[in-house]
Amino acid sequence: MDPDVVEADRGGPSPRPRHRLRYAAICGVAVLGLVGVLLATAGPGGSTVAPFTLSRLGGGSPISYPVPGAGGNPVVINFFASWCTPCQTELPAFAAVAAQEEAAGSPVRFLGIDGNDDPASGLAMARASGVGYPVAQDYYESVANHLGISGLPDTVFIDRTGRLAHIIRGPVDAATFTHWIAVISSGGPPS
Numbered sequence: 696m697d698p699d700v701v702e703a704d705r706g707g708p709s710p711r712p713r714h715r716l717r718y719a720a721i722c723g724v725a726v727l728g729l730v731g732v733l734l735a736t737a738g739p740g741g742s743t744v745a746p747f748t749l750s751r752l753g754g755g756s757p758i759s760y761p762v763p764g765a766g767g768n769p770v771v772i773n774f775f776a777s778w779c780t781p782c783q784t785e786l787p788a789f790a791a792v793a794a795q796e797e798a799a800g801s802p803v804r805f806l807g808i809d810g811n812d813d814p815a816s817g818l819a820m821a822r823a824s825g826v827g828y829p830v831a832q833d834y835y836e837s838v839a840n841h842l843g844i845s846g847l848p849d850t851v852f853i854d855r856t857g858r859l860a861h862i863i864r865g866p867v868d869a870a871t872f873t874h875w876i877a878v879i880s881s882g883g884p885p886s
Contacts, residue, residue, distance in 0.1 A: 743857050747838050749831035752809050753818045758831035761857065762804045769860075769879035770853040772806045774839050777816035779847040785866045786824040789850070792872050793828055802855075803876055804828075810836040810847070854879045 748759045762770060773789050775782035786807075793805040807830035809817030814832050821830045833839065842851055842862070852861040852875045860879050863871065 742859050744851075744853050744859055745841060747841075749808065749833050749838065752807075752814060752821060752830040752832045758806060758829045760806065760853075762806070767855050768802045768804050769855050769876075770804045770806060771876065771879070772808060772838075772851040772853070774808050774810055774844055774847055774849045774851070775817075775820075776810055776812040776847050777820040778812060781866045782848040783820065785848050786820065786826065788869055789867070789872065790824050790826045790828075792869055792876075794825070796876060797827070801876065801880060803880055806831065808833050808838060810834065810839050850875075852876075852879050855882055 744760065746760060748757045751758050760770065760772070762768065771793070773786070775786055777783070796803055797805070805828035807821060807826055807828060809821070809830060810833045812832075812834065814834075817830070817832060836844070839845075839849070842859070844851070844862070844864075846864060848866055850863045850867050850872070851859065852863075854860045861875050863875070
């Protein structure tokens, strides 16, 4: 006789109650685990961006998020690579808007991350594009992967509480870029 089956009063097999409870417990844990994964990987507006530290492109002190000394400030991170044709067009415009925002006293901090790229080529592109904010190198795209970034260029907007406010996948025009900077600067809801 199968040890997992007992004969019911009517002569037919029925599962033991403890096996039903074990099955229900396993299903419950699986559902809770799935909900946890979904919450932890929630899209913009829900998840908190995890701290990271990367090597600075071209050497020097490492680049960190949260940005040291900028507690409570919103952050914009632009992911690019020198081999990415849309990045070659976007990066100079991104750098110009970032410079204007910084000159105007904007609370927003800007970071660049050169991913899956030859560091010398990424540095040359950043310099030629007029980038004045810190740029990190992340050859293996660990930060991009954590944020669900799968293409380039992508731009991440983080509000002053450290929550992911928005991701623009692909090139961003100046008007859209400026709109999202205003949203994370004001702390208001996106429109």
